[in-house]
Amino acid sequence: MNEAIKVNGLKKSYRGKTALNGLDLSVKEGTVFGLLGANGAGKSTSIECILGTKQADDGSVSVLGCDPVKDRRKLFENVGVQFQECDYPNEIKVWELCEETACLYKAPADWKQLCERFGIGDKLNRYVKNLSGGERQRLFIVLALIPDPKLVFLDELTTGLDARARRGVWKTLEELKKQGLTIFLTSHFMDEVEALCDEICILKKGNAVFCGTVEQAKKQCGCDNFEDAYLMLSDEEDIA
Numbered sequence: 001m002n003e004a005i006k007v008n009g010l011k012k013s014y015r016g017k018t019a020l021n022g023l024d025l026s027v028k029e030g031t032v033f034g035l036l037g038a039n040g041a042g043k044s045t046s047i048e049c050i051l052g053t054k055q056a057d058d059g060s061v062s063v064l065g066c067d068p069v070k071d072r073r074k075l076f077e078n079v080g081v082q083f084q085e086c087d088y089p090n091e092i093k094v095w096e097l098c099e100e101t102a103c104l105y106k107a108p109a110d111w112k113q114l115c116e117r118f119g120i121g122d123k124l125n126r127y128v129k130n131l132s133g134g135e136r137q138r139l140f141i142v143l144a145l146i147p148d149p150k151l152v153f154l155d156e157l158t159t160g161l162d163a164r165a166r167r168g169v170w171k172t173l174e175e176l177k178k179q180g181l182t183i184f185l186t187s188h189f190m191d192e193v194e195a196l197c198d199e200i201c202i203l204k205k206g207n208a209v210f211c212g213t214v215e216q217a218k219k220q221c222g223c224d225n226f227e228d229a230y231l232m233l234s235d236e237e238d239i240a
Helices: 043-051 072-076 094-102 111-117 133-145 163-178 190-196 214-221 226-234
Strands: 003-014 017-028 032-037 058-063 079-082 151-155 182-186 199-204 207-212
Touching: 003 043, 003 182, 017 032, 017 043, 017 182, 017 199, 017 207, 032 043, 032 190, 032 226, 043 058, 043 151, 043 182, 079 133, 094 111, 094 133, 111 133, 133 151, 133 163, 163 182, 163 190, 190 226, 199 214, 199 226, 207 214, 207 226, 214 226
Parallel strands: 032 182, 032 199, 079 151, 151 182
Antiparallel strands: 003 017, 003 058, 199 207
């Protein structure tokens, strides 16, 4: 199985404070990979360096066989990104935002079909500002998938969704994975991680303290519950 993302020795500091300390990652094509850690552990910096929106101090990154800095145009057509907080004009409707996004790509996916799949097909004429938090979150996932990407980054993808909507999103992402989509996600919901992720990496203060499967994490920590293993590895329980 080919690698969609390969990261070697990634380092990044801000004003002398280490954000990433020699991160190594490998994400296989057609899998779901979870990057976990407490707030401030280095997740956002990792993603920004992988995407090439921030320049690492040291190390190398390959995304779909490309350098994310030198090959930005090529990656733009093949990578989708959904961030937890997105800013859009107040007076724009769902269909307008989807249409404008689709116009940026040579061969976009059918955004109307995506809206139907994610349960917002009946919200196309609604202003984005008037959507509920869960509806906005599903819209942001749709926008990330409009490029018809080979790889998509999803940041806290089901924040604000009720239990039924979360399960619906999980099911759709599983279907997309079966079609070959590689998914790189962050989440604070450990049941979501356990349900979706083939492999995970847990960060602690810029260091990868665990890489492997959920089952391997539980076994390493001697825990039956993955959330207990995560808290043990990340020290997030102590922070709380």
